[in-house]
Amino acid sequence: MGRVREGLMSILVNKNTRLIVQGITGRDGGFHTLKMKAYGTNVVAGVSPGKGGQEVDGIPVFNTVTDAVNATGANTSIIFVPAAVAADSILEASEAGIELVIAITEGIPTLDMVRVMPYLKKNGTKIIGPNCPGLITPEEALVGILPGNIFKKGNIGLISRSGTLTYEMVNQLTTNGLGQSTCVGIGGDPVAGLYFEELLAMFQKDPETDAIVLIGEIGGDAEERAALFIKNNVSKPVVAFIAGQSAPPGKRMGHAGAIITSGSGSAAEKIAAFENAGIPVARKPQDIPLLVKRQLQYNS
Amino acid sequence: MKIHEYQAKEIFARYAIPVTREILCYTTAEALAAAEKLGFPAVVKAQVLTGGRGKAGGVKLVRNPEEAREVAWNILGMDIKGYTVEKVLLAEGVKFHAELYVGLTIDRNSKSVILMASKEGGVEIEEVAKDNPDAILKFPIDPELGMTPFLARKIAFHLFDDFVLVKQAADLFQKLYRIFLDTDATLVEINPLVITDDNKLLALDGKMTFDDNALYRQPEIEKLFEPDEDELKEAEAKEKGLSYIRLDGSIGFMVNGAGLAMATMDMIKLYGGEPANFLDIGGSSNPQKVIDAMNLLLSDKNVKVVMINIFGGITRCDDVAKGLLEALRQLDVQVPIVVRLSGTNAKEGLEILKGTNLTVVESMSEAAQKAIALTAPLTLPKQVRDRL
Numbered sequence: 002m003g004r005v006r007e008g009l010m011s012i013l014v015n016k017n018t019r020l021i022v023q024g025i026t027g028r029d030g031g032f033h034t035l036k037m038k039a040y041g042t043n044v045v046a047g048v049s050p051g052k053g054g055q056e057v058d059g060i061p062v063f064n065t066v067t068d069a070v071n072a073t074g075a076n077t078s079i080i081f082v083p084a085a086v087a088a089d090s091i092l093e094a095s096e097a098g099i100e101l102v103i104a105i106t107e108g109i110p111t112l113d114m115v116r117v118m119p120y121l122k123k124n125g126t127k128i129i130g131p132n133c134p135g136l137i138t139p140e141e142a143l144v145g146i147l148p149g150n151i152f153k154k155g156n157i158g159l160i161s162r163s164g165t166l167t168y169e170m171v172n173q174l175t176t177n178g179l180g181q182s183t184c185v186g187i188g189g190d191p192v193a194g195l196y197f198e199e200l201l202a203m204f205q206k207d208p209e210t211d212a213i214v215l216i217g218e219i220g221g222d223a224e225e226r227a228a229l230f231i232k233n234n235v236s237k238p239v240v241a242f243i244a245g246q247s248a249p250p251g252k253r254m255g256h257a258g259a260i261i262t263s264g265s266g267s268a269a270e271k272i273a274a275f276e277n278a279g280i281p282v283a284r285k286p287q288d289i290p291l292l293v294k295r296q297l298q299y300n301s
Numbered sequence: 302m303k304i305h306e307y308q309a310k311e312i313f314a315r316y317a318i319p320v321t322r323e324i325l326c327y328t329t330a331e332a333l334a335a336a337e338k339l340g341f342p343a344v345v346k347a348q349v350l351t352g353g354r355g356k357a358g359g360v361k362l363v364r365n366p367e368e369a370r371e372v373a374w375n376i377l378g379m380d381i382k383g384y385t386v387e388k389v390l391l392a393e394g395v396k397f398h399a400e401l402y403v404g405l406t407i408d409r410n411s412k413s414v415i416l417m418a419s420k421e422g423g424v425e426i427e428e429v430a431k432d433n434p435d436a437i438l439k440f441p442i443d444p445e446l447g448m449t450p451f452l453a454r455k456i457a458f459h460l461f462d463d464f465v466l467v468k469q470a471a472d473l474f475q476k477l478y479r480i481f482l483d484t485d486a487t488l489v490e491i492n493p494l495v496i497t498d499d500n501k502l503l504a505l506d507g508k509m510t511f512d513d514n515a516l517y518r519q520p521e522i523e524k525l526f527e528p529d530e531d532e533l534k535e536a537e538a539k540e541k542g543l544s545y546i547r548l549d550g551s552i553g554f555m556v557n558g559a560g561l562a563m564a565t566m567d568m569i570k571l572y573g574g575e576p577a578n579f580l581d582i583g584g585s586s587n588p589q590k591v592i593d594a595m596n597l598l599l600s601d602k603n604v605k606v607v608m609i610n611i612f613g614g615i616t617r618c619d620d621v622a623k624g625l626l627e628a629l630r631q632l633d634v635q636v637p638i639v640v641r642l643s644g645t646n647a648k649e650g651l652e653i654l655k656g657t658n659l660t661v662v663e664s665m666s667e668a669a670q671k672a673i674a675l676t677a678p679l680t681l682p683k684q685v686r687d688r689l
Contacts, residue, residue: 029584029615036645084514105615107584110515111407112485115444118412134614146584146615148644163560164584168612168644169665189559191487192412218560221409244563247570248579249548285571286564287666 011138011183012158012203012210013101013127014077018142021046021066021075021099023082023090025057029105030081033146034060037079040143045073066090066097079103079135079144087131088113095126103144104131104194114192121194129195133188134164139181147171147186155180157293158204160197161216162189162223166244169286170216177290182210189218197227205235212238212297214289215280219245220266228274238296241275242283243268302511304525305348307390309507312484313491316476320504323392332373333366335391341365342394345372349384350527355424357381362394384529395503400493401460402426402437403474405481411441414481416448416474420460422493448478469502484522485515513539534597541593542583550575551676553604553636555594557582557616565610568666574673577604584615591624595632607638608672610665611650618642618650626653637675641668 020037024030025047035058038044046061046069053064063069066078078094080087080102087106094102102121109131121128129136135145139152151168153175161167167186174181185200187193197215204210213235217224224243231239246268272282281296283289310320324335325348336343347359354360359381363369369391379386402422408415419437421429429436440456442448450471457470473494481489490508497503516523528536531547538545544559552574556562562581569576578601582594598607611621621642628634639660642650654661660675662668 033615085517108514110485110518111487111512112414112482112515115407115413119443119445148612148614151644161560163558163564164614165556165558165612165616165644166560166564168614169561169564172612172643191407191409193409216560218563223409226410242564244560244567246567247576248563248566285568285666287664 011141012200012207013129013138013183013185014136014142014144015138016043016141018077018144019043019045019073019075020142020144021048021069021073021078022060023048023066023078023080023094025049025060025062025081026052026055027081029146031057033081033105034058036149037143037145040149041140042142042144045069045075048078066093066099070097070099075099077101077103077144079105080131081105084108084110088117091117091128091131092120095121095124099126102126102128102194103133103135104128104188105133105135105146106130107132109190111191114190118192127195129185130188130190130193132190133193134167134186136183136185137181138183145186147184151175152184153180155182156209156211157181157214158200158207158210158212159184159214159216160200160204161186162218163216163244166216166286170214170242170289173286173289174214174293177294179290179293182207191221197223198230201227201230201235201239205237210237212240212293212300214293215239215241217241217243217271219243219248219268219271222266224271225274228271228278228280231280232278238293238300239280240283240289240292240296241280242286242289243271246272302513302516302522302526303350304509304511304522305350305527306346306507307348308525309489309509310504312480312509313504313507316480318473318476318504319502320507321392321395323390325388326373326391327377327388329370329373329377332377332389332391333370336363336369337366339391339393341369343369344392344394345369345376346390346392347376347379347381347386348388348390349381349386350529351382351384354381359386392505395495395505396498397495397503397505398498399496400505401495402429402490402492403477403494404488404490404492405477405486406488408439408441413444414442414478416440416442416456416478418456418460426492442478447482448475450475463500465500466496466502473502484509485512485519486510487512538580538593538597542590543594543597544579544581544583545597546579547601548576548578549603550577551603551605552608552672553577553580553598553601553606554608554610554672555580555582555591555598556610557584557612557621558614561610561612565608565665565669568669569608569673572666572669572673574669574676577601582616588620588624588627591621592628592631595625595628595634599632599634599636604636606636606672606675608668609638609640609642610668611640611642611644613642613644613646613650615645617646618644619646619653622650622653625659626657629657639668639672639675641665
């Protein structure tokens with residue numbers, strides 16, 4: 002693991018990112034390619050089988066990821082292809098030597114991801130997602146579907162299991178004068194790539210990150226594990242929020258992961274785990290900025 | 302997606318996993334005939350898509366025809382956690398001396414399928430999990446190797462000393478893993494797996510759930526889907542790319558993204574309101590999705606106000622606004638609508654909504670508070686309401 006060069010100013014993506022878009026000729030792939038490029042991300046190529054030789058807004062399109070990597074030296078790939086073929090696209094990126102894959106595609110069968118993971122691990126390929134909004138290092142690189150205009154460069158690292166809730170939180174931070182180092186949406190699927198612990202470790206090491214906001218939701222035990230990890234490994238202040246505090250038990254709220262089953266994975270248990278680890282938990286999204294400011298002051 | 306016990310056991314039987322002899326019955330007469338065919342004692346088991354049926358009185362042993370008739374009569378039509386029992390399974394009575402638990406599911410941490418097994422199976426398995434977690438053995442299965450014979454044996458040796466049982470269990474574990482992969486399951490469970498008095502392993506019960514994302518390639522499994530009324534509405538919504546769950550309140554809300562939708566629901570509750578539903582319109586919304594969503598929201602007569610909270614990423618606010626205008630044109634909307642649009646193409650979206658009578662607000666908390674305020678006056682007489 003760890004072939005991704007980590008810049009000084011951020012984690013995972015920055016000015017050195019050379020991005021390809023798998024599924025660049027689709028509706029969403031095309032739209033967000035233009036958004037990412039307009040933000041200043043170095044989008045070097047697209048991949049769309051059978052459409053090699055075409056261009057999308059001046060970006061060359063290749064038939065295979067290997068062709069795209071050979072021609073452009075790409076190191077990162079973002080995936081927009083349909084769910085039924087997404088696992089294959091992820092493998093293709095890894096095989097071609099891509100170091101970091103961001104899988105935006107939603108609805109990938111869980112067992113497809115189970116089968117993909119060992120190969121990525123063997124190749125040292127990092128993956129974020131699937132079913133995630135991607136990530137951004139403000140003013141350097143946007144690799145995802147996040148609305149770039151709400152972000153501002155700064156010293157807060159953010160990790161979130163949710164997509165649009167991330168935007169809500171970032172908007173709260175930015176409008177309260179708190180810029181971000183890097184914001185990562187890790188996705189809500191049962192089997193996903195980089196998660197709280199790996200990203201917390203990266204933010205802990207990143208000199209430009211002074212505080213971390215962690216946004217979790219009901220289901221699973223990732224938040225409980227994150228709380229324990231923070232207690233033992235993270236000295237920077239962390240503030241948390243948990244979505245789904247009022248979810249009725251047993252109901253599935255859209256994310257495959259967000260299932261409360263008989264007294265495990267509930268919001269109350271997650272909040273307790275954070276509070277026991279000394280991590281303040283916001284009750285409402287708009288409470289986050291104040292908690293962050295308080296933690297930063299307390300720390301200095 | 303869930304299926305019934307009898308359906309799970311039909312799948313088990315197809316893989317030559319030993320299950321009880323049993324007959325599915327819809328009426329008392331059928332149950333009686335089935336019991337007589339199987340012989341006494343027999344067990345009458347409610348078939349409902351929820352857990353805890355044993356504790357609710359939905360599983361009973363019968364020793365003679367009179368008991369069979371009476372018990373079947375009582376269980377058919379019984380309400381178990383909101384589900385009406387429409388069919389019962391008549392199963393042969395089996396003599397056994399040990400109950401075990403075995404289950405396969407997806408483990409987020411090892412990112413693989415995991416087999417869980419315990420010598421303390423039976424109805425109290427959840428208490429065992431809570432009070433004595435070490436009594437449940439967990440074995441992640443390497444996706445590249447699969448359930449190898451040696452791993453299956455290793456697990457079996459943890460459970461049994463008798464090599465006859467070890468061999469049966471190892472065979473069973475390999476078959477269960479195959480079923481898990483073949484059907485894109487998210488859970489395959491036998492509880493209890495019993496050791497019969499003639500020293501055979503037998504699945505007394507069976508439970509399976511499946512990955513909704515994989516149903517497109519599992520047509521045989523999809524055919525087994527038996528939705529209840531709420532699930533039918535949820536399934537209908539899913540076909541249109543919407544994730545809908547009906548709740549009991551009066552504020553109908555529409556949000557893009559599950560996390561934001563949950564946070565919106567939390568906020569409505571926090572400010573003292575009651576959500577009428579959970580509705581996530583997902584990403585990449587085209588205007589038609591918004592029209593479908595409005596239709597769905599307004600089909601619930603408890604909805605007194607509609608609250609729309611969109612933070613655009615992959616969803617474009619102008620698409621949402623266009624869909625909303627079209628919905629207003631097509632549908633007879635009698636309730637007030639509160640709208641918050643932020644993020645991708647928000648400016649364009651708000652421009653489209655100019656000149657409409659929608660209540661446009663800036664933030665999510667403002668939207669929640671406004672929606673709650675609007676539900677109150679609607680309980681007042683119309684003359685009073687009009688003056689507000």
